[in-house]
Amino acid sequence: MSNTLYQEVLLAHNREPHHFGKPENYCCSGKAYNPNCGDDLMVYIQCDEPSQGLNLHFDGEACAVATASASLMSEVLSGKTKQEVIKACQHFVEVIENNKALDDDALLTKLKPLLTVRDYPGRIGCATLAWRSVIKALNES
Amino acid sequence: MNSVQQTMTSFDVMARRAEFPILQREVHGKPLVYLDNAATAQRPQCVIDAVENYYRMHNANVHRGVHTLSNESTDLYEGARETLRAHINAASVREIIFTRGTTESINLVAQSFGRSQIKAGDQILVSHMEHHSNIVPWQLLCEQTGAELVAIPIDEQGALDLAALDELLTERVKLLGLVHISNALGTINPVAEIIAKAKAMGITTLLDGAQALPHLNVDVQALGCDFYCLSGHKMYGPTGIGVLYGREALLDAMPPWQGGGEMIAEVSFEHTVYSELPAKFEAGTPNMAGAVGLGEAARYLQRVGLDQIAAYEHELLEYATQQLQEVKGLRIIGQAPNKASVIAFVIDGTHPHDLGTLIDLEGVAVRTGHHCAMPVTRFFKVPATARASFALYNTFDEVDRLVAAVHKAREMLL
The missing domain is CATH 3.40.640.10 (Type I PLP-dependent aspartate aminotransferase-like (Major domain))
Structure with missing residues (x-):
């Protein structure tokens, strides 16, 4: 297996994650914590203007895969409605965990650098960590 | 050959390695360097x-x-x-x-x-x-x-x-x-x-x-x-x-x-x-x-003799400690005066899981995580550590392979 996981896109998102930082106001938040590796992120969801969709941010400390995944997630999902966000999160978890094909969605194609994580069984949980916390937070909100 | 290696004449590590068949295999196209012995050691042919x-x-x-x-x-x-x-x-x-x-x-x-x-x-x-x-x-x-x-x-x-x-x-x-x-x-x-x-x-x-x-x-x-x-x-x-x-x-x-x-x-x-x-x-x-x-x-x-094993592993520990400490930003977690051949470490700005995956791609097996001792990682205020643990069959060359892999991983991540 060549080193296809740590591509430059992923490393760049890890070094300078997008949508990083806790916003002053948010409607709900979700803890993304994996005690086995110590990944510990918090996802914040803003929904002030329902017509403009949700806005996602996150902060915390985690590995490069979890951080880059949370960064790409916040970028790709911001602007979508609550139902669209839940659906996209569930789809992404299925893509990673059950090896499904990624929907041919212009935004989702940005997630392609994360798909190689499927070759690294010990790291799959890192890629889905933030996404799972969004599903949980929105279902409970 | 470095000076530490030259002192190791009494312990025939190559003879010991030949007794462990798994050490012949390759991982990611490179000879396996197995440094996860504290999790489980390998078995010699006689076992x-x-x-x-x-x-x-x-x-x-x-x-x-x-x-x-x-x-x-x-x-x-x-x-x-x-x-x-x-x-x-x-x-x-x-x-x-x-x-x-x-x-x-x-x-x-x-x-x-x-x-x-x-x-x-x-x-x-x-x-x-x-x-x-x-x-x-x-x-x-x-x-x-x-x-x-x-x-x-x-x-x-x-x-x-x-x-x-x-x-x-x-x-x-x-x-x-x-x-x-x-x-x-x-x-x-x-x-x-x-x-x-x-x-x-x-x-x-x-x-x-x-x-x-x-x-x-x-x-x-x-x-x-x-x-x-x-x-x-x-x-x-x-x-x-x-x-x-x-x-x-x-x-x-x-x-x-x-x-x-x-x-x-x-x-x-x-x-x-x-x-x-x-x-x-x-x-x-x-x-x-x-x-x-x-x-x-x-x-x-x-x-093999446990006194000989202990003496050899101690030299490996000292050499690996000294080499790893030269990696910029690397901090060894656990520096008690009396130690067995276990080195847990973190590197500023990197996560141990990323280090573990990247080190593995160089054929070197280390463990990352809390090592089933979460009060320890919490005490040292780290999310996890990477841990290299040495056994009687590990060599000074393998320490060098570890250190090279750590350098490479660090450069990629930072």
Whole structure:
């Protein structure tokens, strides 16, 4: 297996994650914590203007895969409605965990650098960590 | 060749490596460098052969059989018990109970000795550097009895705070459970000295020896402990087999833990008479092949010589410590003065999981995470660590491979 996981896109998102930082106001938040590796992120969801969709941010400390995944997630999902966000999160978890094909969605194609994580069984949980916390937070909100 | 390598003339590491078939394989197209020995060591050919030969030639259920294979199997199983007795210098084979490993040994003591002897208000003393297997069985016991679990603090180097220990050794403490060598830090605890203090106060003592057996000569009578727990797979033996050593008088007085075959002398629906030691604590058909393999692993360690192994591993530890410390931003977690060949580390700005994956791509196996000792990572305020743990077959070249892989990973991530 060549080193296809740590591509430059992923490393760049890890070094300078997008949508990083806790916003002053948010409607709900979700803890993304994996005690086995110590990944510990918090996802914040803003929904002030329902017509403009949700806005996602996150902060915390985690590995490069979890951080880059949370960064790409916040970028790709911001602007979508609550139902669209839940659906996209569930789809992404299925893509990673059950090896499904990624929907041919212009935004989702940005997630392609994360798909190689499927070759690294010990790291799959890192890629889905933030996404799972969004599903949980929105279902409970 | 560096100066450290030149000093290593007495220990023939290449001969040892040839005894471990798995070391011939490649990972990601590179020769395997196996540095996850604290999680599980590899097996030498003699252990693999002993297990295979048992299944191929002697397999039959032990005890009470009249046929030839059952007698052979019993002789091999009981012979392994005698080998383990001699290996840790127990006074009698009645003190050697075969278990699934250290975890089961500790649970046996907690549920048999603990539930019969420990009461509400009593204290069980462990340390802040314990593996979860020497924390959770006592927490379960505390829930069942109303006893209290207390932890001896550690210092910034990862050594026990012995002054605090003296304060904590009170008449309320009924049992002291202590790790001999920490899997997360490498710290070798001054257990003989601590046991002497505890014994003087009438406290029952248990040592978790899972990490000690591959590195040290262990003499349970010299240590003076009441219980000593070990795992086969950490000491080059099979998985699923371990030992609980217990002083005979204590084991005799303890109630059985699990019921079933092997542990009974006579059963009726009105009354059951339990077997004598050690069978009283070995319910069910035991792991016969595992015991035979473990006996062979103990003989292997004796043939190689634990003093020689310890001396060699110490040189590896010193060399690896010195080389890793030269990596910018690398901090070693656990720098006690007396350490076994375990190096846990973190690197500023990187996560241990990323290091672990990238190091693996260079063919080097290290473990990342909390190493089943979450109070330790919490104490050092790190989410996890990467851990390289060295065995008798590791070389100075392999240390260099590790250090090169760490440099490469760090450069990629930062």
